[in-house]
Amino acid sequence: MFKDLEKATINGFVGIGIHILAVPALILILAVTYVTTFTAFFGVILQIALAILWFLQWNSYLIINPNEAQALQFFGKYAGTVQKEGFHFLINPLYQKQKISFRIRNFESAKLKVNDVNANPIEIAAVVVWKVVDAAEALFEVDNYHGYVQIQSEAALRAMATKYPYDIIEDKDIGGVALSSHQEVIAQELQLSVEARLKRAGIEVLEARISHLAYSQEIAQAMLRRQQASAVVAARSEIVKGAVGMVELALEQLSAKGIIDLDEDKKATMVSNLLVVLCSETDTTPVINTGTLYQ
DSSP states (O other): OOOOOBOOOEEHHHHHHHHHHHHHHHHHHHHHHHHHTOOHHHHHHHHHHHHHHHHHGGGGEEEEOTTEEEEEEETTEEEEEEOSOEEEEOSOTTOEEEEEEOSOEEEEOOOEEEEOTTOOEEEEEEEEEEEESOHHHHHHTSSOHHHHHHHHHHHHHHHHHTTSOSSSOSGGGTTSOOTTTOHHHHHHHHHHHHHHHHGGGTEEEEEEEEEEEEEOHHHHHHHHHHHHHHHHHHHHHHHHHHHHHHHHHHHHHHHHTTSOOOOHHHHHHHHHHHHHHHHOSSOOOOOOOOSOTTO
């Protein structure tokens, strides 16, 4: 595995000074060498070689911006990474340089059609906030780290969506985690899942969160009616529970205070009338009895 190795460099302005001062020194050395040792032919060859080397040194300068780095290769071999921002000078002018950004980036997946744990088709999408933290791994461990982020994020989203129900409707799902109602739990698990897949590429996931969640069109209407029916049943259950409590309280207080004594038939009639009044969706119209209670 490749890991970032910090490459030592010289300050770029110092490198410029050395680069410029090398010109008269090289001329002097060439002149002395040409006169004392070499023939004219070898002197020319040496001058050409040193001139080429001097011009190649202009390729040794690097400018590293904030939250950026450059990975260096020497004839295909990884040589190190320069991460410190500023102006740098490399001794070896033959390094091949690859720039990479450490800035935070966003990726929003496409709307994926998957089945939840109850085999209901749903549409789901997510936003992943990520950044590169290891330049060598991002460049050399995977072929294209941008595409790797996209594919692995969508794969993690699909895997997570199949583990949970869209909503708590089935009896077996009660008390569990649902995609629609447990956003924080789902977001945390999605982040850990995506980060585990992207870690090998030197990428850190800062946040992963569902951005779109809905039933697929073919079952959306049916599931909406089912949700409405569940809501009506739940509401009715609460209404009936409250009405029964009110009727029970009314009978207890009437009996305790001795206001009226009712036989079982009249209690049943009273209970029926009170439940109709309390549980009805529309306003009830009272009927006044002008005779006795038993007429």
